[in-house]
Amino acid sequence: MRNLAEEKNFFITMFDMLEAHFGADVELVLHDLTNEYEHSIVDIRNGHITGRKIGDCGDDLGLEVLSGSTDDGNSYNEILRTEDGKILRCSTIFIYGDDGAVIGSICINQDITRTLAMEEYLRAHINKSSTEAKETFTKDVNTLLTNLIEDAHRHVGKEPEDMTKEDKQEFIRYLDERGAFLITKSGTRVCNYLSISKYTLYNYRDIGRELVVQEAD
Incomplete structure (x- = not known):
């Protein structure tokens, strides 16, 4: 390619696509750097962003490249x-001809003013002391209980066979706090998981509830 005119239809099609894709907040500029630099812009979309139009000049970066x-x-x-x-x-990218000389450039200028303003707004209004929610969305209670057991596992940080009595009490206290035992037959699942009896389960659960009451007092 010796000049941009040889691929005029390609550049028009490409700019049509980019304009449709990015929308009104992105300016697209095609410079022909083989003609007078004062009028290098041969195609521009959303020129309202920088206030330029076809026939206007390029910027200082283009001059630096042209000057070597x-x-x-x-x-x-x-x-x-x-x-x-x-x-x-x-x-910005520069386009080079077959002889290696610069013949044009394509510039993409995205107006992020509103984006940054929204970022500042969110930073100012989001409560930084808020903690991550523990809510879990599932389609059935079996999956929900599985998720809660996995959460308790991560909370204790040990495999069931490596858990001490105190670990299992904490495991059950955590599940009780999350409401796991409101799920039908959850006690059986937990007993099987921890290899304990239902009597032990209820005993550990009562101990955990007593601790909660004591801490509240």
Whole structure:
């Protein structure tokens, strides 16, 4: 390719796709750097972001590449601020002809001003002291109980065969606190999991509840 005009239809199609994909907050600019730099923009979409139009000039980065002072002018995800206060995330690639000379560039400038403002809003209004919820969404109680048993397992941090009496008491206290024993036949599942009798289960559960009462007092 010797100049952009040879692939004009390709660039138009590509810009049509990118404009439809990214929407109105992303400016797309095609520079023809083989003509006068003062009028290098040959295609631009959403030019309201920087206030430019077809026939306007390029920026200082293009001049640096054309002058040879910068070998590789490609840049990605740079944050820039416009004169009217917009904050942009910008990327640029340069297009080279068959002889290795620069013939054009494509720039993508995303207006992230509103995104950053929303981020600040969320940071200011979300309660940082909030803890992660323990709610689990499942389709049936068997799966729910399995999830609760797995949570208790992680809470204690030991395999059932390695648990001490105190570990099993804590395991059961944790399940009781999460409401696991409200599920029908949950006691049988837990007894089998811990290899204990129902008498032991109820005994450990009562001990855990007494501790909760004592801590509350």
